[in-house]
Amino acid sequence: MTLTIHPLAGMPEITRGDDLPALILAAVGRAGLAIQAGDVLVVTHKIVSKAEGAVAVLTGDEEKAYRTLVLEQAVEVIRRRGDLVIAKTRHGFICANAGVDRSNAAPGTAVLLPRDPDSSAHGIRMAIKAATGIDVPVIISDTFGRAWRRGLTDIAIGISGMAAILDLKGTFDAAGRELHVTEVAVADEIAAAADLVMGKASATPAALARGIEVPAGEGRATDLVRPPEEDMFR
Amino acid sequence: MTLTIHPLAGMPEITRGDDLPALILAAVGRAGLAIQAGDVLVVTHKIVSKAEGAVAVLTGDEEKAYRTLVLEQAVEVIRRRGDLVIAKTRHGFICANAGVDRSNAAPGTAVLLPRDPDSSAHGIRMAIKAATGIDVPVIISDTFGRAWRRGLTDIAIGISGMAAILDLKGTFDAAGRELHVTEVAVADEIAAAADLVMGKASATPAALARGIEVPAGEGRATDLVRPPEEDMFR
Numbered sequence: 001m002t003l004t005i006h007p008l009a010g011m012p013e014i015t016r017g018d019d020l021p022a023l024i025l026a027a028v029g030r031a032g033l034a035i036q037a038g039d040v041l042v043v044t045h046k047i048v049s050k051a052e053g054a055v056a057v058l059t060g061d062e063e064k065a066y067r068t069l070v071l072e073q074a075v076e077v078i079r080r081r082g083d084l085v086i087a088k089t090r091h092g093f094i095c096a097n098a099g100v101d102r103s104n105a106a107p108g109t110a111v112l113l114p115r116d117p118d119s120s121a122h123g124i125r126m127a128i129k130a131a132t133g134i135d136v137p138v139i140i141s142d143t144f145g146r147a148w149r150r151g152l153t154d155i156a157i158g159i160s161g162m163a164a165i166l167d168l169k170g171t172f173d174a175a176g177r178e179l180h181v182t183e184v185a186v187a188d189e190i191a192a193a194a195d196l197v198m199g200k201a202s203a204t205p206a207a208l209a210r211g212i213e214v215p216a217g218e219g220r221a222t223d224l225v226r227p228p229e230e231d232m233f234r
Numbered sequence: 235m236t237l238t239i240h241p242l243a244g245m246p247e248i249t250r251g252d253d254l255p256a257l258i259l260a261a262v263g264r265a266g267l268a269i270q271a272g273d274v275l276v277v278t279h280k281i282v283s284k285a286e287g288a289v290a291v292l293t294g295d296e297e298k299a300y301r302t303l304v305l306e307q308a309v310e311v312i313r314r315r316g317d318l319v320i321a322k323t324r325h326g327f328i329c330a331n332a333g334v335d336r337s338n339a340a341p342g343t344a345v346l347l348p349r350d351p352d353s354s355a356h357g358i359r360m361a362i363k364a365a366t367g368i369d370v371p372v373i374i375s376d377t378f379g380r381a382w383r384r385g386l387t388d389i390a391i392g393i394s395g396m397a398a399i400l401d402l403k404g405t406f407d408a409a410g411r412e413l414h415v416t417e418v419a420v421a422d423e424i425a426a427a428a429d430l431v432m433g434k435a436s437a438t439p440a441a442l443a444r445g446i447e448v449p450a451g452e453g454r455a456t457d458l459v460r461p462p463e464e465d466m467f468r
Contacts, residue, residue: 001431002238002240002241003237003238003427003431004237004239005237005427006236007235007236079466081466094381094382146380146381146419146460147328147380147382147465147466147467148459148460148467148468149389149422149460150399150419150457150458150460150464151400151420151422152417152418152419153419153423153426154423155383164385165384165385183384183386184385184386184387185380185384185385185386185387186430188383188387188426189387189426189430192387192427193237193423193426193427193430195418196420196446197235197236197237197445211431223384224383224384224385225384226380226381226383226384231381231382232313232315232320
């Protein structure tokens with residue numbers, strides 16, 4: 001099945017209390033589209049955090065205030081080198097600066113991760129279902145680094161309406177051999193794909209993906225977090 | 235710009251010496267498409283390895299032969315737990331089982347990584363250019379795990395005709411703040427996006443992506459490998 005990802009461009013700067021689902025649906029309309037069954041909506045966490053008011057003001061020495069905020073948002077510092085802090089967030093994600101970000105934030109502020117990104121995704125999904133009658137999975141994305149690879153990719157930090165992982169256990173390859181590679185992080189791949197149309201500097205904080213057979217289920221973004229007992233690298 | 239990714243389905247089982255570019259172009263034609271300027275071709279490494287003869291026969295105790303082969307293909311074992319070996323390959327990639335894979339391999343064999351995946355990508359690109367007159371970037375993909383996240387995603391292990399990373403240094407966000415997140419692993423995101431249409435068990439080992447503004451340059455897949463001096467997790 002051919003996959004299509006449409007950027008949802010031209011959204012206004014988001015502030016606390018904005019009706020994000022309505023603004024997303026307006027962007028869908030501006031793109032000449034309508035939500036269809038089978039679509040997947042990807043929303044960058046930044047506009048979700050802003051709409052939810054998950055924004056901190058950096059008072060006094062801005063750099064110092066930012067560093068302090070990062071440590072406040074971390075439940076565990078995994079590695080530290082100079083100003084770079086790799087930390088675990090209270091959600092369980094391991095990422096740079098505990099997910100606190102100053103790019104695309106108003107001057108003197110930093111954007112935090114949403115308090116409960118799965119719940120944020122669920123809220124957007126339900127509002128879109130109420131407005132359109134169509135129930136589509138929603139992924140909240142963020143931009144993370146990787147341990148051994150340079151460059152950043154978008155991954156899923158919030159999920160509603162689909163399983164996070166496609167489990168191929170018990171399926172067979174073309175030669176009839178049971179697949180060893182059993183778990184595909186589909187939600188992360190969708191977030192990465194959506195980033196290709198979003199860009200980091202443009203006012204395109206959401207995308208509509210069409211033609212993806214998502215794994216059925218009611219997943220959570222923490223399904224994508226390796227549990228400590230399996231983790232060999234913290 | 236809307237992104238589309240077309241699966242290139244129905245390719246035959248590949249064996250040593252097969253003309254992969256011709257088979258890919260045939261699959262493009264069967265999909266009702268023709269290569270266009272601006273396309274990006276993604277090819278899973280497995281068919282590249284098979285065409286190049288990078289396949290090992292597992293003699294005697296198959297499980298033991300496989301384990302031995304993994305250690306032969308590793309230049310450094312990073313972590314080991316039970317049967318799981320996280321190793322560095324001679325290319326510099328850090329992945330499970332040094333990239334040696336038995337799924338979608340003929341019984342009693344294992345597929346290795348191509349000897350020089352950038353060169354493989356370059357060869358496919360040049361053959362397609364010769365056949366069609368159109369020069370499109372080629373990415374060779376493989377399926378890797380991540381340190382802290384469950385599930386696997388496809389990433390780029392070979393690149394020709396584009397830069398691996400989009401460097402946003404010196405660009406500004408919507409509020410005029412210089413972007414801190416400066417490097418996007420575009421080649422990895424394209425590989426992940428392509429995996430969404432390929433599936434692990436189907437005869438769809440390649441995909442054609444359209445509508446991606448790739449970073450210009452002549453990148454190498456090792457541009458995506460974090461150099462040891464930056465690596466905090468090995």
